[in-house]
Amino acid sequence: MGRLEGKVAVVTGAGRIGNIGLAICEAFLREGAKAVVGTDFRRDEADAIVSRVESAYGAGRFRLAEHDVTSEEDWRRVIDETIGDWGGIDVLVNNAGISVHAGIADTSLEDLRKVMAVNHDALFLGMKLCAPALAEAAGRFAGGGAIINNLSMASYMPNANNIGYHVSKAAGRMLTLCGAIEFGPRKIRVNSVHPGLTMTPLIYEGLNDYVAAGLWETPEAAEAAIAGMGPLKISSQPEDTAHAFVYLASEEARFVTGASLYHDGGIGQRY
Ligand SMILES: NC(=O)c1ccc[n+]([C@@H]2O[C@H](COP(=O)([O-])OP(=O)(O)OC[C@H]3O[C@@H](n4cnc5c(N)ncnc54)[C@H](O)[C@@H]3O)[C@@H](O)[C@H]2O)c1
Incomplete structure (x- = not known):
């Protein structure tokens, strides 16, 4: 029996092969989820x-829904369709996220608002609009409903060059x-995960940008330097x-709420 047997999950930001959102969808399906709606x-x-x-997992348990997480209307449609197809929502993963690499001096108010809209306001919308459905999960599972926000080590570490993020x-x-x-x-x-360096296509592109900017000679050197900030000195795979x-979605975590799970190779122990 899988650890998520019978659960229905919505996972945002799952529209790119190799990214964290899709890896979460696949892990949930592997653990016996009844259905997973990835969105992007x-x-x-x-x-x-x-x-x-x-x-990999057969037809009928997965859908990739079109969804702009900053749109209340899109949220309502995704929620209605998920309940219509699978009878409820037990787990919400707010995973979609963006960044605009600049400090305070070089970030426009428009860019700051764009990042806040995806990384914060969309979490608010998802939590608010999914809550009535998630509350009904208590009738199906002892652990009730689960909201998991994908944050970052950025939530506790300051950085001069990525202010909005x-x-x-x-x-x-x-x-x-x-x-x-x-x-x-x-x-x-309601819990959060705080990933450290996780090797997704977005990160590979970022490492190439660092090399183009002359910060490191190769993407591998950039990866090693960033991973080296933590005591384990390794990066994570999605x-x-x-x-x-x-x-956090499973019944094993039924006594866990308000937790910040640092998945960052130990960097967060300093904060
Ligand atoms: N990869 C890392 O090292 C790392 C570290 C810490 C935190 N994170 C967080 O993990 C999450 C996933 O990151 P990733 O590395 O897989 O990057 P990614 O860019 O592949 O994933 C983000 C996904 O969100 C989607 N998205 C962006 N704006 C959206 C919108 N308005 N509506 C719907 N979808 C939207 C993108 O299309 C993309 O598929 C992000 O929240 C990121 O901040 C990643």
């Missing part, structure tokens, strides 16, 4: 993703804690990071 506004890899998932991820942490207190009596657990989400 990006559609260019949608067909490839659906055939990849269906060939760090501020929005820090705000997401407080939103998680407030949600844990507010939703606890409705048996919805499949490793997904394990943290499986735990």
Whole structure:
């Protein structure tokens, strides 16, 4: 029996092969989830993703829904369709995220708002709009409903060159804690995962940018330097990071709410 047997999950930001959102969807399916609705506004890899998932886990348990997480209307549609198809929602993973690499001096208010809209406001929308469905999970599972916000080590580490990302991820942490207190009596657990360097296509592109900017000679040197900030001195693969989400979504975590799970090779022990 899988650790997520019978659960229905919505996972945002799952529209790119090799990213964390898709790895979470696949891990949930592997652990026996009844259905997983991955969502993304990006559609260019949608067909490839659906055939990849269906060939591994069979048809009928996975959908990749078109969804801009900053749109309340899109949230309502995804929620209604998920409940219509599978009878409820037990787990919400707010995973979609973006960054604009600049400090305070070089970040426009427009860019700051864009990052806040995806990394913070969308978490608020998902938590608020999914809460009524998640509260009903208590009738099916002792662990009730689960919200898991994918934040970052950025939520506790300052950085001079990525202001919108760090501020929005820090705000997401407080939103998680407030949600844990507010939703606890409705048996919805609210936790966050804080990944460190996880080798997704986005990160490989970022490492290449660092090399182009002359910061390191090769992407491998950049990866080693960033990973070396933690005592383990290694980076994570998306499949490793997904394990943290499986735990928090599972019945094993039924006594866990308001927790910040640092999945960062130990960097967070300083904060
Ligand atoms: N990879 C890492 O090292 C790392 C470390 C810490 C935290 N994270 C967090 O993990 C999450 C996933 O990151 P990733 O590395 O897999 O990157 P990614 O860019 O592949 O994943 C983010 C996904 O979110 C989607 N997205 C962006 N804006 C959206 C919107 N408005 N509506 C719907 N979908 C939208 C993108 O299309 C993309 O598929 C992000 O929240 C990121 O901040 C990643």
